[in-house]
Amino acid sequence: MRDQRSECPIAYGLDFFGDKWSLLIVRDIAIYGRRRYGQFEAAGEGIATNILASRLKQLVEDGIIEKLRDPEHGSKRIYRLTPKGIDLLPIVVEIIIWSAKHDPDSPVTRGYLHRARRDRDGLLEEMRRNATA
Secondary structure, eight states, X not given: OOOOSOSOHHHHHHHHHOSSSHHHHHXXXXXXXXXXXXXXXXXXXXXXXXXXXXXXXXXXXXXXXXEEEOSSSTTSEEEEEOHHHHTTHHHHHHHHHHHHHHOTTOHHHHHHHHHHHHOHHHHHHHHHHHHHO
């Protein structure tokens, strides 16, 4: 477990998911169903391989994701969200809503915004299912 830099709950959260990449990895698992290292690398965000490896390792150490043996390819590994990681999904939805408000021209954002407003609970449930598949 990481040392806390302060007793502030915002600082505590940012210590776990406040970097540039961690929530994108959570998003990739929950929204896009990505599970393998190569899928994260090919996601189009431009993350360097050393940073990706470091973030995956840190997210595992922090208990946000878990690393499991791939049932299809026993020598490979897959990642999925833990209950602690699943608890981040409402934050991801709120970021979608905030981003849509401030970046209204993004077609991807508009689609998720409509879904988040129309059926937030359904969207969260779908994300939870993807995250643990």
